Amino acid sequence: MNRSYKTKAIIIKQYEVGEADRIVVVFSREFGRLVLKARGVRKILAKLKGHLELLAYTQLEIHQGRSLDTIIGAEAQSLFKKIRQNLRSTSRLYLVLEFLNKILPEGEPHPEIFDRLLYLLENLDKKESRERRIVVITYFCLQVLRELGYYPHFRECLKCQKDIESGGNFFDFLGAGIVCRDCGGEEALMxxxxxxxxFLRFLIENNNIFLPEIKVLPKVSVEAYSLVERYLETTIDSELKSKKFVKLVD
Ligand SMILES: [Zn+2]
Known part of the structure; x- marks a missing residue:
């Protein structure tokens, strides 16, 4: 039995297949990550295209198919135009979307992550400083990791379980946590x-959707972001391609 359904979703990936068809991967609040098809019929695709751009938050009408479901209608609720005008924001968000596409299981709803992503996009669509952008994106990534069970630990040493003291600590990406100076010396840890x-403790332990303005030195937020970015790659067991784009424009 074929039928249609509607959902609002954020476009997280899209690419052409075959002659003119398009695969569109979306993240919806109700159904989680969905892999959909947009038919290559020119007239239809031309009409839908603007509503299916990466990052767009779109109301979708979907026809259930035998293999892939097909998008038959799309109407953007928000295209986040200000974000698009800023290459630095877009590049970091593309990295976030690439990560979400790899980490989110298909068809598994994660409304909390969805709400956070929408909130992040709405926030970055306003005028935010470069520092603040790095902070809110780091915060978002840490909260996604927490929600999906990849909580990185920053309080006790992974190896000896002692409370972390100041000076000379390391981060163990595979172990997902901090290692004290006594335990970490011999391994190639960061x-x-x-x-x-x-700073990282503060971000992971405060799980409100809203992150208050916090004073942090840019070099500290950049260090934290780099650590989180590398940890994201550990969790998906591959390199994030958008990283190069981020480096290029940042
Ligand atoms: Zn230790």
């Missing part, structure tokens, strides 16, 4: 500064 540890 050194992490005390300020970054404090």
């Amino acid at each position: 050194p992490v500064s005390d300020q970054a540890v404090i």
Whole structure:
């Protein structure tokens, strides 16, 4: 039995297949990540195209198919135009979308992550400083990791379980946590500064959707972001391609 359904979703990936068809991967609040098809009929695709751009928040009408469901209607609720005008914002968000596309299981709803993503996009669509953008994106990524069970630990040493003291600590990406200076010396772990540890603790332990303005030195937020970015890659077991784009424009 074939039927149609509607849902609002954020476009997280799209690419052409075959002659003119398009695969559109979306993240919806109700159904989670969905892999959909947009038919290559020119007239239809031309009409839908503007509503199916990456990052767009779109009302979709979908026809259930035998293999892939097909998009038969799309109306953008928000295209986040200000974000698009800023290459630095777009590049970091593309990285976030690439990560979400890899980490979110198909057809599994994660309304909390959806709400956070929509909130992040709405926030970055306003005028935000570069520093604040890095902070809110780092915060978003950490909260997604927490929600999906990849909580990185920043309080006790992974190896000896002792409380972390200041100075000379490391981060163990495979172990998903911090390692004290006594336990971490011999392995090739990443050194992490005390300020970054404090900042990362604050971000992971405060799980409200809204993140208040916080004072943090840019070098600390950049260190924290880099650590989180590398940890994202560990969780998906591959490199994030958008990383190069971020480096290029940042
Ligand atoms: Zn230790």
